[in-house]
Amino acid sequence: MNIAPTSASSENPAQGKLVVFEPREGEPGDVWSREHGTLSLPDGWAFLEPGNTFVTRHVKKGPHWVLMGKHSRRGGYTPTLGVYAPGATIAEARRLEQATTEQRERKRKKSQIQRAAKEQKYRQNFEKACFDFLDFVHEHAELAKQIAREATDQACQVSSGRVGRTAKLELTKKVELAVRAYLRHNHTDYEEWLSYGTDEEEHRGLKAGAAVLACRSSKARFSLVSPQNTS
Structure with missing residues (x-):
């Protein structure tokens, strides 16, 4: 399974952009990444489910971790389950979505x-x-x-x-x-x-x-x- 390279910070994962996976059963931590192994979510971070393109695109401009699912050999793809990011960033993206609704509709x-x-x-x-x-x-x-x-x-x-x-x-x-x-x-x-x-x-x-x-x-x-x- 090939995942695109990330721009993760080697010193502080919370400041970078990572591709992460759910840890194996029994392993400590909230997620696992190739660069850092098992990780716990930083304080104040929240999970953004997929489905809202505007909010997701805005959130991905800053530090975030993309949570990937299990690779499907039959389908030949790896599903994206959502994005972890600072809760304040997600809230700001949702506020911006509401503020620009009319403009984007036009x-x-x-x-x-x-x-x-x-x-x-x-x-x-x-x-x-x-x-x-x-x-x-x-x-x-x-x-x-x-x-x-x-x-x-x-x-x-x-x-x-x-x-x-x-x-x-x-x-x-x-x-x-x-x-x-x-x-x-x-x-x-x-x-x-x-x-x-x-x-x-x-x-x-x-x-x-x-x-x-x-x-x-x-x-x-x-x-x-x-x-x-x-x-």
Whole structure:
């Protein structure tokens, strides 16, 4: 188990920042640290449970001991149980939290508005890129707009893990994958093919590609071409 180095004072632990653990059963002291062994809590110190980011961040600016739990081999992490710090520091952090509530709420709302505007702009750009990628003839422009809009809604759901949310691909590649996936599931018999056990990798690109090309400017009319007729 690796714990980040601390800035503990070798002379007075109460003046430093330590990572500590609960002592083993039967051992003296309140906590144990790698630097100092078993330790008793300094007079006037209190325990701050996790959950309040503002208070915890403020408390950690001064001397404190972070209490860690047992390392989870299965989960691969070490939970933080809370922070020991001077009681006066914790009380001051709570007072400051109350005093700045309105200010932080205004800042939060402003940030929320900015994120919403950024998300709206991203979706607009994504939808336009989908429309451009489809490149349908003029007579099918409305269909292209519908596909672009619905493909964007499907691919760009926040926290969905779908292709529209990834930062690993360029926009053009994300758009191509999003449009093909939408066409595959909504304008072909792809789902029916899967129900009959048809190999997914063999046909999904072919079917979606045929559906896109059938509407593009090189074609005079819209039709959904089945794989056997795409030669």
